[in-house]
Amino acid sequence: MRKPWAVVPVLGLLLLTGCGDPSSPAAAPPAPTREETGRPPATTQQRPAASPEATRPPRPSPTPRKGPRVLYLGDSLAMENQDVLGKQLRDGLGARYTSAPRSGTTLCDYLEGTGEDSLVPTEHKAATLVVKERPDYVVLQFWGNSWGYTPCMGGLTHEASPAAYFQRYAADAGRLSGQISAAARRAGMTPPRSVWVLQGPDPITPDRVREVNAVYAERARDTGELLADAGAAVSAPGARHTWTQYLPCTERERTTAGACTDRARDRTALHRDDDYLHFCLAPTTPRSRPCPVPSPGITRIARAITATVAEHRR
Secondary structure, eight states: OOOTTSOOOOOOOOOOOOOOOOOOOOOOOOOOOHHHHSSOOOOOOOOOOOOHHHHSOOOOOOOOOOOOEEEEEESHHHHHHHHHHHHHHHHHHOOEEEEOOOTTOOGGGGSTTOGGGOSSOGGGSHHHHHHHHOOSEEEEEOOOOOSSOSGGGTTOOTTTOHHHHHHHHHHHHHHHHHHHHHHHHHTTOOOOEEEEEOOOOOSSOHHHHHHHHHHHHHHHHHHOOEEEOHHHHTSBTTBTTOOOSEEEOOHHHHTSTTTSSBGGGTEEESSBTTBSSOOOOSOOOSSOOOOOSOOHHHHHHHHHHHHHHHHHHO
């Protein structure tokens, strides 16, 4: 989602060891003979029958739970996050993961029927990918492009008409969820759970991001879809919608090489000096790409999304 001037837990299931084969009781020693004792042999005592517990066959080990199938869609933030999120989901949940983000997009780009007015080709529309990939979760990360770059918005911008912009955004969120569920049902699937990623602060129009996040929160409240508050992971405590370039290092970052970028001041960089929106600490390139360098903001976002999926699966 670049502006025109910028390109756009492994929670392995513990296998319970089955009860071992019950040990056979030791054989009773042979009764002494008349020759050995000078008297008739004693009556042999019959061993007691084995208890039902001892004769019960071993319990089979439980079948390991399969990891979830996760589909990740979004804009340039998702484009830069996709490799890190995939690793987090695979390592933490054993997920089978597919990502298909497109820079510069907004919700309408992934809707069926937008055709040539979309930055997303037909084969990568959300409904098409749901049928193909059969996910359990569809993670949707959209900052909410607001400046008319996306053709399917028909020139509608937040600056020109905030009320119309938010009305359209909420309608597109509903349409996108509806198309995902309908496509799954047509394919005989249980509809996947949508996971809306709450966005981090915007230094230019902070109220716009607050309203976009409210659209996602309303959907979750009304439909049972999920929220991943990744934006809180890149916001200062007590200042959820106040933009900051740096945050104090977490304990994990202090013990991970390169994750606490300014150790002298115990702080880590979220953004480059020349890019207030994206979290990749590598320079911007003309062609969007997954972030090629460790970037604390991206790692924080990916952990928040993974934690949301993990919590729902418990």
